[in-house]
Amino acid sequence: xxxxxxxxxxxxxxxxxxxxxxxxxxxxxxxxxxxxxxxxxxxxxxxxxxxxxxxxxxxxxxxxxxxxxxxxxxxxxxxxxxxxxxxxxxxxxxxxxxxxxxxxxxxxxxxxxxxxxxxxxxxxxxxxxxxxxxxxxxxxxxxxxxxxxxxxxxxxxxxxxxxxxxxxxxxxxxxxxxxxxxxxxxxxxxxxxxxxxxxxxxxxxxxxxxxxxxxxxxxxxxxxxxxxxxxxxxxxxxxxxxxxxxxxxxxxxxxxxxxxxxxxxxxxxxxxxxxxxxxxxxxxxxxxxxxxxxxxx
Numbered sequence: 431x432x433x434x435x436x437x438x439x440x441x442x443x444x445x446x447x448x449x450x451x452x453x454x455x456x457x458x459x460x461x462x463x464x465x466x467x468x469x470x471x472x473x474x475x476x477x478x479x480x481x482x483x484x485x486x487x488x489x490x491x492x493x494x495x496x497x498x499x500x501x502x503x504x505x506x507x508x509x510x511x512x513x514x515x516x517x518x519x520x521x522x523x524x525x526x527x528x529x530x531x532x533x534x535x536x537x538x539x540x541x542x543x544x545x546x547x548x549x550x551x552x553x554x555x556x557x558x559x560x561x562x563x564x565x566x567x568x569x570x571x572x573x574x575x576x577x578x579x580x581x582x583x584x585x586x587x588x589x590x591x592x593x594x595x596x597x598x599x600x601x602x603x604x605x606x607x608x609x610x611x612x613x614x615x616x617x618x619x620x621x622x623x624x625x626x627x628x629x630x631x632x633x634x635x636x637x638x639x640x641x642x643x644x645x646x647x648x649x650x651x652x653x654x655x656x657x658x659x660x661x662x663x664x665x666x667x668x669x670x671x672x673x674x675x676x677x678x679x680x681x682x683x684x685x686x687x688x689x690x691x692x693x694x695x696x697x698x699x700x701x702x703x704x705x706x707x708x709x710x711x712x713x714x715x716x717x718x719x720x721x722x723x724x725x726x727x
Contacts, residue, residue: 672716
């Protein structure tokens with residue numbers, strides 16, 4: 431099951447140079463067109479994704495990571511997990527000292543943390559702890575604003591208990607964990623993470639969809655000197671907020687958001703894109719969702 435023993439891990443930034451990631455291909459996650467057909471409606475996908483096209487799109491993202499000298503580790507197939515397991519960012523959080531195993535807010539994804547835990551243990555990655563009931567916490571809600579400051583979305587996927595447990599497990603590695611209230615938006619069956627509306631892309635610079643941001647949190651960012659690159663309404667559903675930095679001001683995003691991409695480039699940020707109609711748009715998971723950083727400098 432293990433593809434390689436991993437000697438160096440640790441993440442204390444959303445923008446530091448990315449050295450290694452964990453991914454899972456659509457072929458490993460979805461297994462067959464028959465399984466896709468059986469599950470996509472229940473998981474709230476917007477339409478049935480095409481397995482072959484999704485695999486080709488995923489491969490483009492992998493190639494972009496390789497171009498940036500990011501080492502890609504891969505999760506194998508597992509019968510306990512479903513289509514959403516392609517979005518490996520959510521079942522585990524990587525902190526400065528190792529992995530924190532999540533407890534999923536989406537019941538259909540409940541098996542994913544233990545499956546990822548098995549891979550992490552076989553790879554020799556330190557396990558700091560795990561989120562226990564009644565806590566729920568998903569990786570898409572956790573953002574390192576600075577190496578000592580973490581923001582966590584509090585909504586349908588992560589609750590107060592999960593956030594408190596994360597604070598405890600991070601311990602003296604950070605100074606503060608901010609709980610950021612998330613809106614109801616389209617309801618508990620949809621997926622709204624903090625990273626659905628905010629992605630740091632450079633030092634004190636983030637791509638945001640301000641219409642869904644809590645006012646106190648947005649005001650704090652501005653008071654602390656952040657530059658907010660706004661996503662227009664018509665590009666929000668194209669997942670323009672979901673941006674993966676491979677280094678400060680060097681990012682990968684889903685193609686099809688020219689206004690947001692242009693605003694990023696005008697701010698001095700390098701942008702490369704991949705096609706994601708099948709692997710990203712229909713399942714609601716962009717490049718951050720498809721990757722779990724294991725090591726950032």
